[in-house]
Amino acid sequence: MAGSVFGKILQISTFGESHGEALGVVVDGFPAGVPVTASDIQPFLDRRRPGQSAVTTSRAEADAVEILSGVFNGQTTGTPVAMLIRNTSQRSGDYEDLKDCYRPSHADFGFNRKYGIRDYRGGGRSSGRETAARVAAGALCQQFLKQLHIDCFAYTESIGPVSIGARIGEPVDRSLIAGTSTAMPDTEADARACAYISKCREDGDSVGGTVACVIEGMPAGIGEPVFDKLDAALSHAVMSIGAVKAIEIGDGVRASAGRGSECNDAFIPDGRGGVTKRTNHAGGILGGMSDGSPILLRAHFKPTPSIASEQDTVDRNGDPVKLTIRGRHDPVIVPRAAVVVESMCAVTILDALLVNMSARADRIREFYLPNS
Amino acid sequence: MAGSVFGKILQISTFGESHGEALGVVVDGFPAGVPVTASDIQPFLDRRRPGQSAVTTSRAEADAVEILSGVFNGQTTGTPVAMLIRNTSQRSGDYEDLKDCYRPSHADFGFNRKYGIRDYRGGGRSSGRETAARVAAGALCQQFLKQLHIDCFAYTESIGPVSIGARIGEPVDRSLIAGTSTAMPDTEADARACAYISKCREDGDSVGGTVACVIEGMPAGIGEPVFDKLDAALSHAVMSIGAVKAIEIGDGVRASAGRGSECNDAFIPDGRGGVTKRTNHAGGILGGMSDGSPILLRAHFKPTPSIASEQDTVDRNGDPVKLTIRGRHDPVIVPRAAVVVESMCAVTILDALLVNMSARADRIREFYLPNS
Amino acid sequence: MAGSVFGKILQISTFGESHGEALGVVVDGFPAGVPVTASDIQPFLDRRRPGQSAVTTSRAEADAVEILSGVFNGQTTGTPVAMLIRNTSQRSGDYEDLKDCYRPSHADFGFNRKYGIRDYRGGGRSSGRETAARVAAGALCQQFLKQLHIDCFAYTESIGPVSIGARIGEPVDRSLIAGTSTAMPDTEADARACAYISKCREDGDSVGGTVACVIEGMPAGIGEPVFDKLDAALSHAVMSIGAVKAIEIGDGVRASAGRGSECNDAFIPDGRGGVTKRTNHAGGILGGMSDGSPILLRAHFKPTPSIASEQDTVDRNGDPVKLTIRGRHDPVIVPRAAVVVESMCAVTILDALLVNMSARADRIREFYLPNS
């Protein structure tokens, strides 16, 4: 209710501040019998971890994950899986001068208005560090999605004016996602983007970008009609990541300028006794339910609001002040955010798969009365 | 959980199919003491009602609302407010030929996969008629938002290539919204859009468009950090409307191509002892909480998938068929959808306001121990 | 959140006041493909309906149920099933003199403190009539529980000092439940109870009693450990019925005075390759999960607070007044409450069965990848 619990059957509950003791997540409702160890989770956290390349903050955090519960003899037991990430590189002193003023385009002002108090060290709960807990949860879900032959992956599509060559839905070389500095699956675009980021940093500025997420292998019919349509649930999940300002499904924005004859996707036989679509303008979701085609989602991130240049703002008394932000900041959040988008999508679709199991009386009878 | 219940403290539960007995909504958690009668709700339903102009379906429905509970002596009592809208103009025969095939880019295929059965008359539960219940709920919420001096309104911003003159956030003539055929607050653009829609209809085609929603008067600090950010909740709410394919908050898509120095909004004194922002790129939401500036949201609708031209599809056996859709359809859904976007936003922000009340210990103490 | 929505996957949302337009319920999350008509629901409502015998109120209500949605061609479709019961025998005049005072041991005082306003006609939302909507929902669930070979039934066990012969868990003649005036499955006890009730009525008094609910055929392992134990969920459900003041599971109160050697139930082979228990002190629930034995629950109802004798109370200003309650009241609520207990248990266990489907990875894989 207060916003740090997410999901319906699968509920993740996260906690932790940027400069507090630790970050973590409790995953309730995760199915029993899925093999998992900390070393399955760690690689996902490493994709989000700071200090990995020239285009990210120099704050060095191991982000080492510890599984505290819910796993026994290498398998989940159906009870809550709690995962803990200790903070190790807090330099709170960097933030003393932010204590009494509001950084432009940050959450500081809202936190003070809402709670009357705020942990100003590194943004506290509104820091991007909060997303480490989301990634731990997403990584856990990915272990099981893999067993269901569902493939959920995200990558950087554009940074500022630089885009990769492939349109969303077209094949990309996935092995490059974790390999490039920008999480772009395109070395040439990556090089251009890095150059652009460097230029922004030199200018004391920051830059935005887009993340694409593709989900392949979803069975059709997943998602709940009306308020919890699959696209609505995914939008909720992804828009809840700080700095996201727009979400597109399939043709997205472009669809609103088009005509029905251009946007409709014809159903056709898939040649294996099933049904597919000739095109995928819908991005794999129709009427809020998956249609069997790949799900295509795009998230637009605004530029990091922490820039080196001096800015106008006000202090707690409402008086105008000039602010120069110190500390270690990313000139662009997008490369580290791709795995966060992927994680939120992984959590959302696994939850939707679980909710869907009770849709049909015949399948429930099969489940409980297999021999009748 | 199955998707027809929405909200946290304020929960709306909707029901009804296009060609069933009735549509309706039960609103639980609505505060006691708000004056309301059916005649306060009806004008909102009238904005969504079909058959109002040349650019909508000719299905004539009175969409007369009856309040069944929760109101006594002209005031809400704090108990559930149930509202009922009987269907009166069902022509189910129109749909017999759709029984065994899947309309392209509609929910038919998903419904069959999910449930194994579907009410094929007029799209059943996936019909746009379902949104009448949302509008009834939204209209109820508007009664109370008005008392809180919060103004939530939506209008058509563009249809196909035709846009109104004002950018979102700029003033519009609100008196025109309910007056033009397209719900555009701009008579000149309305005329051009109507001409364009007529052309599409003649071509046996349909068209998409965008709806802008503006919320003025929101106090700062509303919305829950992390998963239930106000923009995430609004995105969930609006993306759950059929045909919406993208959501933007503030600068939206444009933000991802920009730089921090262009996107940041400086905080400044408002001259009345408070704080405001010099610009509103953020669209009134920072860190998932309202910042006191107007909230700006844009929803992109795809073209109506029901078009007059013959289309390829498959039947229930997966065999290819040619389909020509009969029945009464809107060439564009956007003019009728504006009030639906407004309604979903109204429900969402009222819920967020209620949730926010328990954020601070000092205010809770004031509430329960006013004299200590 | 505000208390008129109940359940997790299966969510029922009820509305309606005693003397308003109608009562009703929206059932979301009910599985598709279950045959149901209004005539399947009506008999359950008839068991709760007033005016059926000498021991109930003389208010005559048909309590005729209309299904408004979610059923197509005689089957549920997976979309919300809304059911409506119009009020027909309101005699609001009876309640004018209660407008400004609080009936002892009724909800009037609490409603006024909570909401500042109350629909005083017949108790408004706190009337026993509210439970008609619960019974409609329970009846719907019973349609599907039957298909799962689960038998959930409740009956009157005692009224004041008169108890039936069989202890809970011992066989009773179920055909008598709907046949006796008291819902006791024991004609001899029924006769004595009726005599006792008549005596109470003559004394201007009322009387309490107990309802037993037995659930047979539940598979083992249903219920969620920790906070949503099956007994906790059932207690919530049954304690939410007005006038219930205690709940017992299995040995209940008696268990607290006993020793482990007397209360433990030995597991033994059931002779058909399965496991059963030698005794059932636990009442079919261990560690919050069903254990395969019949579930045994007992609800204790206080006497109807509306009695004919004059009582002391206060008015809205807090001044003392003498009150004599007029209107049509049950001298005992228990006979009509048995089907309400049964209904709340039916809703609760069906919901628990649905939630349980996602407990195990292997079964989820079978569900989504049946051939691998």
Place this chain on the structure above:
Amino acid sequence: MAGSVFGKILQISTFGESHGEALGVVVDGFPAGVPVTASDIQPFLDRRRPGQSAVTTSRAEADAVEILSGVFNGQTTGTPVAMLIRNTSQRSGDYEDLKDCYRPSHADFGFNRKYGIRDYRGGGRSSGRETAARVAAGALCQQFLKQLHIDCFAYTESIGPVSIGARIGEPVDRSLIAGTSTAMPDTEADARACAYISKCREDGDSVGGTVACVIEGMPAGIGEPVFDKLDAALSHAVMSIGAVKAIEIGDGVRASAGRGSECNDAFIPDGRGGVTKRTNHAGGILGGMSDGSPILLRAHFKPTPSIASEQDTVDRNGDPVKLTIRGRHDPVIVPRAAVVVESMCAVTILDALLVNMSARADRIREFYLPNS
């Protein structure tokens, strides 16, 4: 949904197994601005901690709590408060022989049926140790309830045949609760109960008992009508504690045998301009809402199922085996359970207080528009 998350606005999410790494809880929705340190929480955990007296298990656990998040400069910040308790005295070897068989009247059988796998060490998630996390959450809530002048306390009322002198609702010497071995606020009864427990232990047996919980200072009108009545929410909360088999509110079981004239509580002026009740048969709750009188709740605990005597049971194959339970077990759980009952009640009523804040339009307007 899977049962380790509890609450509506205030949501607690617990994790941890008896012999895993740690136990813990994340409390989301706790108001900002409440002073708290680990040393405020620890005394509550100490009341539940094993090894404190002759009548509890000899397992020695420090149960030292660490606050990981949500507290800054000694105050809660409104973000999730995570608390961690490391396990330190695991002797898993004790449990190897329980791996393949089901202890009678324990959760083992249910866990295996539900999940197909179970952490058999010390009962895993179904161990009483799980309740340490509940106590940490309850202790946190008590910090704020104190500020609201609400006093929630629980004590042992009876053990086997030995009861304290005071009836629930009558004054007790609260200073004795944490001082006696049994948590009885009556040294004489405590001595007799200890003797009785020793006798049971000598007999290789265990014993049950009752816990009383009293809540003083609750304002009237708290609790949500219909499904989330305050007594229903409390019953859910308390019945979710392992080994509880019955719950009574106010007169409880006794009410069902009585008459209205004996059970009704007359409202009377309280002499200070307010309203009170002449008696409190209702136990402080009418129509599911607090009535301003002390809330009185009684929980009945079955005897500890782990007894030293040999018992019949079956193994995983369903074959009969003789079982003798080793390990360190409490002959009675009640003395340590009192603080668990108190904690669950504290969490429940604080949540109900938060939910209640949005009941009335006039108070919401005061909250958001204080000067109008």
